[in-house]
Amino acid sequence: MRHFISMNQLSVNDIYSILSDAEKYRKNETSISKQLFAGNLFFEPSTRTKMSFIVAERKLGVEVLDFHMESSSVLKGESLYDTAKTFEAIGANFLVIRDASDTWFEELEQGLTIPVINAGAGKEEHPSQCMLDLLTIYQEYGRFRGLNIVVVGDIKHSRVARSNAIALKKLGAKVFLCAAPEFIDETLEFPYITMDQAVELADVVMLLRIQHERHEEKAETNNYLQLYGLTKEREKKMKKKAIIMHPAPINRGVEIDTDLVECNRSRIFKQMENGVYVRMAIIKHVLQEWGIYNENSIEKRETVIRNQWNRSLRSIN
Template structure:
């Protein structure tokens, strides 16, 4: 691996390798002798992703450069490219970027030598969220083949939906989509299902946040929950071993009934803790220049 930008560029072997490595990160890690420097450039608001990267970086013993776009030369018109080149010139070893522009990284690849980790690009992709979702599902079922995953909600504006749908399908899962017509994405070639039918058949219900900031169409919270969200009645009809995922932040009472956010089958907060492990695995892999020699530990323990 040189960068982490789009899930389709991550091989199946690399996916399983990163999940195996994330599992090892849970138990044993050692700071490098010479700490690396990681710059986090977040041009959009973030809580989980930003803090998760910071925790992962600090656990690995890295020094963290926390970039604040609102108080930077971005306000003077500095381009993303020049900002990243500045970070590179200052001696950073890698950069994590979240940006409102889809595929922002294309303008960086030719002139920037740093490893780039995509922390979310517009409505494009969110690779580390996808990887932590995969890790959470794999820990639960020990396989992807034959697992029925329903992605439900604001699909059109969700980078999480795109990264997950294509990757899960590639790994052998059956992917279905349940969403309002106005928030559907016709480029995703998966079966459309009604939420009421799908809850009884799915192994994984992956709820998406309603991204009010990305569209003009609005709906009453109660209307959305009853029509498209996970109500108490729908949760009761789910399979015994089915789990609930959500990338968060959760709009309680909109995508999911408030009482279900921390119910027994919810893995929402488990996803967050898994995010630190996965991001540790990604960072260590990229900063060891793609070599599969574990600097973190000599212990190898399979996920299975």
Template sequence: MENLLSIKDLSVKGIEQILEDAQRILDGETKSIGQKTAALLFYEASTRTKMSFEMAAHRLGISLLGFSPETSSVQKGESLYDTVKTVEAIGADIVIIRHPEDAYYNQLQQNITIPIVNAGDGKGEHPTQCLLDLLTIYQEFGTFQNIKVVIAGDILHSRVAKSNAFALRKLGADVMFSAPSVWKDLSLPYDYVSMDEAVENCDVLMLLRVQNERHAGASSMTNEEYLAAYGLTTAREKAMKKNSILLHPAPINRGVEIESHLVECDRSRIFKQMNNGVAVRMAILNQLLQKGGHLHVVAN
């Protein structure tokens, strides 16, 4: 049975198939699986991803097993592996996991027989967020070829940045980063530009949240200083190309990475991303759970 653990696991055909299926759902195609059960194991806080999966399951007729680490046997020392084996044993057909450990899924692949969907692993990847971002970009431009995308913000701690940068380059986009020097990830093969360069040249500006919870210490910058140096200000938004768009995976730190009134400006697609997220996750669940369904993966 196939899983969705990393965007790197998907072939170009696999990415395109998910985006096509999601678009058909948005265009009104009705899907229902029924008589299936999904377990949502979220070990980190989530609003959009968790609720989006819940809505996707609801629209497909999939029953949900709720889980809270604070009120589960995690508090008694139960391992992630044993929790997943438990939901498998009691009859879950698929498990959707968010966990603070990078590549947590490596400990599960050998002996878990139901599909695993990675809903975010530490600073690793966020493949379903990436896919909804890709759909939003494709809806706008009808292609990824030569689209200039700048991912800006806390690159070092962002799983969204890693998944998107890899997938976008694979699909033919021109990807660059913008970040304070302390939050650059120099292990990734992408060029860095200033925010002023970014806004003038990009077709897509993808802002990232400053992930204070993953930092060892407090930032030396105030919110106002960060916004002025590295965020999207009114002046920078006005310098963007006429047809360029703004994305953000959220939650949004208003007044930090973006001035508050720009969150819903004409070029913002932030809430459209959220709407697309339900359809994308419906497409993923449908492909993994339907009889004979599968994801197109990269050949070994």
């Protein structure tokens, strides 16, 4: 895993290894002793993904070289490639990139000599979101095989839907899709069902927002909740232990009734919490793959911290 770009590149063992490390980071603080720098290049708006990568990097002890497109040389015509090469040249050890293009990585892969993590590629993939979704499901059920997962919403324009469908199938889950006719993506070879079928079948209902920014014309949403969304009436028909997920941002009252966003079934904010630990694990895996650091550097850091703490205690006593 030289770069973290697509769920297609990950084996089942790779996925479970990242999930295992994420759980370890959730339970125990840790950091890297070696000074490292991360370049976070977000060419599209982001709250959860960008902020959780920053928190993940800082928890690992990585210095963050932040980037704001609106005040960068991108406005002067600088390309994604040249921006990435600039961050590499000034000392970034890895890059986290989000861009509106489906294939932006193809522009970079031949010219960079540092690892790249995909934080969102157009409509194509969002693998770190997928990994935090997988962790949330695994925490709930302890398995994937045999679970019924229904992804509901703007499938046609959703990189989250694509990444999750790929990974869940690989892990043995039964994946179904549900969408308004204009949001169906025929390139994804999974069965489509109605929303009323979905709520009765699903162990996990994974909702998606309507991605107006990727549409040529703004979609009509006046009756969307009643026709295709998760209403309180539909929620009552869900299995007793079924859960609700959503990558956010949430359009309350459109794809989901606002009262359900924080109901007992909802794991929406748990997903956000898990995003930090999953992204710590992803960073660790790519850095190890490149030989930028190894487990010994973490152990060394923890030993140094313990020794400093013990010396402080002795001086007090």
